[in-house]
Every structure is written in C-alpha cells, then in structure tokens.
Amino acid sequence: MNNTIKLLLIFITTQILFGCSATRYISSIFHEEVVLIFTSSSYPDEVxxxxxxxxxxxTLIFGPYMPNLGDGGGTFGGDGHSYEGTMEGKEIVALWQVPVKDKVLRYYVRSEPDKGIIRAPREGHSTYSVGVALGPKRVEPTGLTQDQHLSAEISHRNFYNKPILYRWGEWDKLYYATGIFTSAELMEIPRKFYEIQGIAITAEQYNKLYERCNGEWEAVKCFMDESFPNLTPEQLAYIQSRKHSDDDDRLAGKFLKPVEHVNKWL
Known part of the structure; x- marks a missing residue:
C-alpha cells in the first residue's frame, strides 16, 4: 500500500472520528459539492x-444546471446548487425578455454542438462558481478592463454624481466565466468571459420557447427548431447552425423527463 493511500485512509478515519461524512469527502475528491451560479443583465431604459x-x-440552461433566475436583471447575484454532473463541454441555452421604453427586447442563445462549456480548473475546491451575463453585465468601475471602459455605459451614479456602476456587453450575446470566485469578485475584478452569439426573436417565438423550457420537459426540449413560427432567414440559419445530433429524439420524447433534484447535503 503506497503512502498516498495510507494518508487518504488516515484522513477519512479522522473525519469519521470528528463526525464528518467519509462518503462526502471521497465524493469531493472527484468533483465539487456545490456550484454557485451568478447572473447579471442590464439594459438602458428598462421599465x-x-x-x-x-x-x-x-431562463438559463448551463450544462446540467437550470437555476431559478427570477427576472435575471441587475448586478451579479445567485445561489448554490448541489453537484448534478459534469459541465465540461455541455450545452448552454438561454432566453430572456426585457421591457424597455416603448418596446420589449427578446433574445435567444444556444451553444454550437462542438462548442460547449469551457470549464476552468477546480483546483481542489469543494465549491465551484459560474458567472453568466445575459446581454450587458453590470459591474463596478474596477470590474472592467481598460478596453471595456471605452465602450461601457454608466449605469448608476452616487449622490455626488460619481459613476459607481457600469454596463458593458452586446445586447444579443451571452457571456460566461467559470472558476473559483465570488459574486463580489465578478463585480470588482476584471475576468475573462467567453461569449456566445445570440439572436433576437419575436414575442410569439419567445412565448413558445418559454413554455417549452419551463414545462415538464425543461432542459430536454429547451431549444428552438425549424417548427417555430415566422422564422426569418437569419433565424433559420442560426437554428440550423446550433442543431444537435439528438434534437429530434429529444423533441420526440425519447428522453426521460427531468426529475426534481434533491440536495442530499442539506
């Protein structure tokens, strides 16, 4: 028996003596126990x-995770989710609706089949973080790079008219980062975000997609296909470029319906 195995057994035994779960420790060696998902979204003239x-x-599908985002707006915020499976290379889908002055913005994003989630190293931590911006993100002045400041907008000023929050990002894109960080660090420290191009959709298209994603099939059928009404050539090309090999089977009900996930650590 080598020294590594001996040390592992000693550590597990110690955890048991102190009332900790050895099973939980063994699990955390191979994957994180908790995934923190923070989201941000901010548009000018929101109503x-x-x-x-x-x-x-x-609505957001991030690999095996489907967090409850509420309205999804504001600065980076969110909560924790117990481990539900690996996210590396998995699909990202998002849709969001934002009422602004005199109109409503609606966007849809889906990752390409061979361009799933890029996952940063876990570095031994039991808690892992994800940051997602649906369109422009809202952060503090220090949370942007010098180049980003050139195209950023002031989102909020303090009593002395000093800018304290900025808005940065294209309206029809999703931005995401993974790794070890807090929501405050997403706000305060510049970080590399990957981006996925999205597309504007109509109210009719949005409502059909929203029902799919938030119905009994959830992530299984949460994507647009060629059956959606009044598709423009641009929308059709986008849908076809994002088509996955199992889409037809997913729509045909050949996959199991999602079951409610129980957090076994609570």
Missing amino acids: FNSKTLPPRQA
Whole structure:
C-alpha cells in the first residue's frame, strides 16, 4: 500500500472520528459539492412594474444546471446548487425578455454542438462558481478592463454624481466565466468571459420557447427548431447552425423527463 493511500485512509478515519461524512469527502475528491451560479443583465431604459408591457424574464440552461433566475436583471447575484454532473463541454441555452421604453427586447442563445462549456480548473475546491451575463453585465468601475471602459455605459451614479456602476456587453450575446470566485469578485475584478452569439426573436417565438423550457420537459426540449413560427432567414440559419445530433429524439420524447433534484447535503 503506497503512502498516498495510507494518508487518504488516515484522513477519512479522522473525519469519521470528528463526525464528518467519509462518503462526502471521497465524493469531493472527484468533483465539487456545490456550484454557485451568478447572473447579471442590464439594459438602458428598462421599465419596471409596467401595466402594459410584459415582465422581465430569464431562463438559463448551463450544462446540467437550470437555476431559478427570477427576472435575471441587475448586478451579479445567485445561489448554490448541489453537484448534478459534469459541465465540461455541455450545452448552454438561454432566453430572456426585457421591457424597455416603448418596446420589449427578446433574445435567444444556444451553444454550437462542438462548442460547449469551457470549464476552468477546480483546483481542489469543494465549491465551484459560474458567472453568466445575459446581454450587458453590470459591474463596478474596477470590474472592467481598460478596453471595456471605452465602450461601457454608466449605469448608476452616487449622490455626488460619481459613476459607481457600469454596463458593458452586446445586447444579443451571452457571456460566461467559470472558476473559483465570488459574486463580489465578478463585480470588482476584471475576468475573462467567453461569449456566445445570440439572436433576437419575436414575442410569439419567445412565448413558445418559454413554455417549452419551463414545462415538464425543461432542459430536454429547451431549444428552438425549424417548427417555430415566422422564422426569418437569419433565424433559420442560426437554428440550423446550433442543431444537435439528438434534437429530434429529444423533441420526440425519447428522453426521460427531468426529475426534481434533491440536495442530499442539506
């Protein structure tokens, strides 16, 4: 028996003596126990609590995770999710609706089949983080690079008219980062974000997709296909470029319906 195995057994025994779970420790060697998913989204002239415009909404599929985003707006915030499976190379899908002055913005993003999630090293941590911006992100002045400051907009000023929050990013793109960080660090420290091009969609298309993604099939059928109404040539080309090999089987119900995930660590 080599020294590594001996040390592992000694450590596990110690954890048991102190009332900890050896099974939990062994699990954490191979993957994180908790995934923190933080999201941000900010558009100019957003309208809140409108009586005539539909509400702000956001839906995200990030590999095996489907966090409850609420309206998805504001600075980076979120919560933890117990480990549900590897995210490396997995699919990303998002749709969001934002009422702004005199109109409603609606966007859809799907990763290409061979360009799934790029996952940063876990570095032995039991908690792993994901940061996602649906369109422009909202961060503090220090959270942008010098180049980003050139195209950023001031989102909020303090009492003394000093800018304290900035908005940066293209309206129809999703940005994401993975690694070991907090929501505060996403706000305060520049970080490399990968980007995925999205496309604008109509209210009719959005509503059909929203029902798919938030119905009983959730992530299984959460994507646009050629059956969607009134597709423009640009939309059709986007859908076809994002088509996955198992799409037809997913729509045909050949996959199992998702089951509610129970956090076994609570």
